[in-house]
Amino acid sequence: MSLNRHQQAGITDEQVLDMYKTMLLARKIDERMWLLNRSGKIPFVISCQGQEAAQIGASFALDREQDWTAPYYRDLGVVLAFGMTAKDIMLSAFAKAEDPNSGGRQMPGHFGQKKNRILTGSSPVTTQLPHAVGVALAGKMEKEEFVSFVTLGEGSTNQGDFHEGLNFAGVHKLPVITMVENNKYAISVPFDRQVASENVSIRAKSYGMHGVTVNGNDPIEVYTAVKEARERAINGDGPSLIEAVTYRLTAHSSDDDDRTYREKEEVEEAKRDDCILTFSTYLKESGVLTDEIEEKINSEVQGIVNEATEYAEEAPYAEPEHALRFVYEEQEG
Amino acid sequence: MSLNRHQQAGITDEQVLDMYKTMLLARKIDERMWLLNRSGKIPFVISCQGQEAAQIGASFALDREQDWTAPYYRDLGVVLAFGMTAKDIMLSAFAKAEDPNSGGRQMPGHFGQKKNRILTGSSPVTTQLPHAVGVALAGKMEKEEFVSFVTLGEGSTNQGDFHEGLNFAGVHKLPVITMVENNKYAISVPFDRQVASENVSIRAKSYGMHGVTVNGNDPIEVYTAVKEARERAINGDGPSLIEAVTYRLTAHSSDDDDRTYREKEEVEEAKRDDCILTFSTYLKESGVLTDEIEEKINSEVQGIVNEATEYAEEAPYAEPEHALRFVYEEQEG
Amino acid sequence: MAVMSYIQAVTTALREEMQRDDKVFILGEDVGKKGGVFRATDGLYDEFGAARVLDTPLSESAIAGVGIGAAMYGLRPVAEMQFADFILPAFNQIISEAAKIRYRSNNDWQAPITIRAPYGGGVHGALYHSQSVEAMFANQPGLKIVMPSTPYDVKGLLKAAIRDNDPVLFFEHKRAYRLIKGEVPSDDYVLPIGKADVKREGDDITVITYGLGVHFALQAAEKLAEEGIEAHILDLRTVYPLDQEAIIEAATKTGKVLLVTEDNKEGSIIGEVAAIIAENCLFDLDAPIKRLAGPDVPAMPYAPTMEKYFMINPEKVENAMRDLAEF
Amino acid sequence: MAVMSYIQAVTTALREEMQRDDKVFILGEDVGKKGGVFRATDGLYDEFGAARVLDTPLSESAIAGVGIGAAMYGLRPVAEMQFADFILPAFNQIISEAAKIRYRSNNDWQAPITIRAPYGGGVHGALYHSQSVEAMFANQPGLKIVMPSTPYDVKGLLKAAIRDNDPVLFFEHKRAYRLIKGEVPSDDYVLPIGKADVKREGDDITVITYGLGVHFALQAAEKLAEEGIEAHILDLRTVYPLDQEAIIEAATKTGKVLLVTEDNKEGSIIGEVAAIIAENCLFDLDAPIKRLAGPDVPAMPYAPTMEKYFMINPEKVENAMRDLAEF
Ligand SMILES: Cc1ncc(C[n+]2csc(CCOP(=O)(O)OP(=O)(O)O)c2C)c(N)n1
Numbered sequence A, B: 001m002s003l004n005r006h007q008q009a010g011i012t013d014e015q016v017l018d019m020y021k022t023m024l025l026a027r028k029i030d031e032r033m034w035l036l037n038r039s040g041k042i043p044f045v046i047s048c049q050g051q052e053a054a055q056i057g058a059s060f061a062l063d064r065e066q067d068w069t070a071p072y073y074r075d076l077g078v079v080l081a082f083g084m085t086a087k088d089i090m091l092s093a094f095a096k097a098e099d100p101n102s103g104g105r106q107m108p109g110h111f112g113q114k115k116n117r118i119l120t121g122s123s124p125v126t127t128q129l130p131h132a133v134g135v136a137l138a139g140k141m142e143k144e145e146f147v148s149f150v151t152l153g154e155g156s157t158n159q160g161d162f163h164e165g166l167n168f169a170g171v172h173k174l175p176v177i178t179m180v181e182n183n184k185y186a187i188s189v190p191f192d193r194q195v196a197s198e199n200v201s202i203r204a205k206s207y208g209m210h211g212v213t214v215n216g217n218d219p220i221e222v223y224t225a226v227k228e229a230r231e232r233a234i235n236g237d238g239p240s241l242i243e244a245v246t247y248r249l250t251a252h253s254s255d256d257d258d259r260t261y262r263e264k265e266e267v268e269e270a271k272r273d274d275c276i277l278t279f280s281t282y283l284k285e286s287g288v289l290t291d292e293i294e295e296k297i298n299s300e301v302q303g304i305v306n307e308a309t310e311y312a313e314e315a316p317y318a319e320p321e322h323a324l325r326f327v328y329e330e331q332e333g
Numbered sequence C, D: 001m002a003v004m005s006y007i008q009a010v011t012t013a014l015r016e017e018m019q020r021d022d023k024v025f026i027l028g029e030d031v032g033k034k035g036g037v038f039r040a041t042d043g044l045y046d047e048f049g050a051a052r053v054l055d056t057p058l059s060e061s062a063i064a065g066v067g068i069g070a071a072m073y074g075l076r077p078v079a080e081m082q083f084a085d086f087i088l089p090a091f092n093q094i095i096s097e098a099a100k101i102r103y104r105s106n107n108d109w110q111a112p113i114t115i116r117a118p119y120g121g122g123v124h125g126a127l128y129h130s131q132s133v134e135a136m137f138a139n140q141p142g143l144k145i146v147m148p149s150t151p152y153d154v155k156g157l158l159k160a161a162i163r164d165n166d167p168v169l170f171f172e173h174k175r176a177y178r179l180i181k182g183e184v185p186s187d188d189y190v191l192p193i194g195k196a197d198v199k200r201e202g203d204d205i206t207v208i209t210y211g212l213g214v215h216f217a218l219q220a221a222e223k224l225a226e227e228g229i230e231a232h233i234l235d236l237r238t239v240y241p242l243d244q245e246a247i248i249e250a251a252t253k254t255g256k257v258l259l260v261t262e263d264n265k266e267g268s269i270i271g272e273v274a275a276i277i278a279e280n281c282l283f284d285l286d287a288p289i290k291r292l293a294g295p296d297v298p299a300m301p302y303a304p305t306m307e308k309y310f311m312i313n314p315e316k317v318e319n320a321m322r323d324l325a326e327f
């Protein structure tokens, strides 16, 4: 019997279901946040919707016990794969004290969790890229065997930090994998008014590094590309730049109205390629996902999201005076 | 009779001699500044030596009555070609009030002269690149027919402004020509520890623009490349990135001692390819430069440099209180 | 005279200047088709076209740098930074270049660029969508920094900024955008950059502030007036370089001075205001120079409890004013 | 105890810290083979190798950003900016990232990076090799800014900076590098960041300054002592966050305060110092709080006439001190 696509990529049936489940969890948390936003319960959402395949495909190709990551604001899928829980995310959405990302100090989407090696992120785009390079440099200096994985949007590849960070990584052949989630828009600005090159991965040539463009709607294709990049990095063959072509299925954020700058038809068309749908179809076709399993996963995910939401909604805010803490290291008293 | 190389490139005998003379003038001014520095008369020099062919070859391919330029600190050749005089340069070297670049406010090598469309430059590298892009944007908006010409060192191509500026130019297909004078070192750091790509011109691909590497010791090759780039720009085919491979024949500046980081042999070898020598040899071989003409040019250049030096040495400094002027526009009183 | 919001005054000033002078153009992220994330450039793309309302790539240093180049050429760029917090990647272009172009060229060149950016907190913007960034720029001769408080001032000062032959940073309080409304004449007026403005006359205490703080102080002053305390309120309007004369006059008038900013305290604009007073009219003072500001923490947190704790408001201003009056 | 120059103290501190802790490493432009353009890292490349004395590409934002990443990982990067003027391309990384990492992560992460840079004028460095840049950073909680005046302080404070678990900007006066010499113990001592230091006791006037200004003030004080005027001199050492207690104590001691910086005046560090005094001990003052600073022009010109006009020197400080004493 010929191997199906995920088996060919070295992914077991169990793993592939785990991937699907994580994608679905990301999607469902995201959808719930929009509901909470629209009903006035949380002030802000920024979405992963449409980019789950790229995020989960990539994360599963990494060593999630060893590798480090510097995600960007849409990377709900990445941080879930790296060990953050739905509860953690909801605590952040509600800005509650227990939020492990920031104790409610930052907007949702500003991830960070030391125990899972998720670097703390900020709002100005692309600043995380040199950080990931720095982690890779540290790993190389310390002779540790891990890679550093950083993501950003295609618009963000036009920041100086992209260029400076990747050139540094290229010169020193550091074990860092940069994945650009090209969702074709930077807020309202489409790719061709944003990025002068024909695609993003060709920019790898500027840094003497391996570069490739993959279908970001296909978690297996992304998995394979990241797996290869990781091997290169571990073998001392240096950094890689991977472009995962996706589409942003929602408005830029809960503050945006995308109808002013893109056609409804375009969004509708992209929705037909929604990675959650296409992946579940594939899994069904390859016999891994049965209706029974699907139902089980759905209800499990539903339960997780409900529980996380309830918990977070009930959880307390930080005290007002907590705003004064942790400006500098505090000496134990 | 077959055409010789400069004729093939569309350069007349008269022009080619003018090029040679300008190269020589740049070299002789530069050499004089070192003497003045070593004898304690001026505090600082930064050299064009070894890069004259690239600078003059490029400048002569431009329309020096219409085009704009944003030179970097080594571009003595460029600014002379664009109309600055030896006297102007020496006034700047001596930091005298009459210096048209800055009135003695800036170090030598910080060029600027509005009447010759030479943008004012600063010390932080690469900031001039977006300026040149801005001039090109303005030209396009105003439907003027000129190009904007900007130069920088290869080390400086690693600054964020290189990336951001060229991407902007690429997206908007602006008439700007960027020439990187790759002299193989950024102070002490050699090319391979500095630039991750195999060469500089391949970076053009990141910006969807035309890119080419040329022998920067050959003014005719540089002329041809810039001429073509100018035609593209004027025809609306967008920007170009040209890498002129040269060598820095002096230390980085009068404050540097290059013996700590590069081999004497390497420098000696480069000196054998000194563009002033190889170009005069070519001109003699092609019969354009006779001993008689050479002597005439030499003594003319010598005279110009002497006169400029004397004038500048005698010229007054700005008054101390002049330091207070021109922070903001001053209203006529 | 029309009543309009603070942000409508921004749009109006932009539109009128673009109509008046075809060298004026706008560049920034999402300023075109979308009309800006706050809609400050709403309608301008349709009226003036894509070339004069230019959507740029996501790169602030290029926005500033390309703008500076175009300004040196002779155009009048108005660059938008999407949030003041994101002006920082352009810091080098603004400080090393824009601010120094006239001086370093001995008046040969100039860079008449206006850089607009929405700043300020109290909008659930968290650390990176709430900051006051003016203090970082307010030590750089060659630059001017304007921070208007009312729609009237916005229109007159933004026009003045665009016509100014030097670079001007124009910071707009994002919470004021829709909160603050006021009368704005339809004629073409400009207000002088570099001049502070007395927003209320009073004899008991002096409050010196700018931006949203002006409104908080005005509200507080009305309450205190009921208690018989009359506050003199000076709106700095231009926070760099400061209007020393107006500051000294306002401080001298009552001898009791409260300085208010929503920035964190140490190193903020109001430190310099205090220094000017302490250097020039110390013996006219009847009380220490008091400052009300945000706490010295990196920026405003997202959670409402902590955001409220950080942010100044009319009540905090009122209390500080009353304390000073009672000193 | 050895007498060494200011720059030798820098090198010594770096060497000792690298010997003590193999997590400490240096990165910057030309710091390796060349040993730095001022030779601050002289000999370290030979002793510790290319990996721990890392020549980076010419890109300051990467130097800071990569350093921050390595610091978050757990290393102890010491980044060199070749000139303080060239720290500006890294401004966003320093302000948006380094300064806010602990706060924004609610203490989960930290970024213990030290960023060294030579600043200051009087060296024919012209506009872009003479600047004082501290004021631009001195409004950012989360950052510390150290500006030592003596070789002794350099060694103790640089070691403290490297061991500090928060980001520290360490600005070294480039004219002091070879001009200033002093005794430096060979043992492993650290000095407290955040504490000012009384460099001279006196009862008549107080001078508060930092960096090279300390030496100018000390020289001037000796002259004035001959006239019977005894100056109390406080060296801020850490210019952000300021040592308020020490400032208030020093100001109160004599009641006459002169603040000195070589930065231009408006918006400089000493404005905040004045504000602290005016807020906390106004009634202890017998004279206005005077400031001696550079003129408010973009930066120091190259021509000797204008450079001298801009730059503070012992004579200018002496005159200002005498004027204050005679007030
Ligand atoms: C330095 C900076 N400038 C501007 C912004 C505002 N902003 C937030 S997201 C965004 C667009 C990002 O586009 P892209 O990189 O393609 O990522 P996407 O949101 O499409 O995933 C912009 C302009 C920012 N966060 N940081």
Ligand SMILES: Cc1ncc(C[n+]2csc(CCOP(=O)(O)OP(=O)(O)O)c2C)c(N)n1
Residues within 6 Å of the ligand: B074, B123, B124, B125, B152, B153, B154, B155, B156, B157, B181, B183, B184, B185, B186, B187, B248, B252, D029, D058, D060, D082, D086, D089
């Ligand atoms: C932003 C910035 N950082 C550092 C410096 C100090 N510096 C001056 S020239 C130079 C090297 C430039 O190398 P390259 O671009 O190759 O030009 P070259 O001098 O070789 O012509 C450096 C590091 C600077 N001028 N600007």
Ligand SMILES: [Mg+2]
Residues within 6 Å of the ligand: A153, A154, A155, A181, A182, A183, A184, A185, A186, A187
């Ligand atoms: Mg995008």
Ligand SMILES: [Mg+2]
Residues within 6 Å of the ligand: B153, B154, B155, B181, B182, B183, B184, B185, B186, B187
């Ligand atoms: Mg070079």
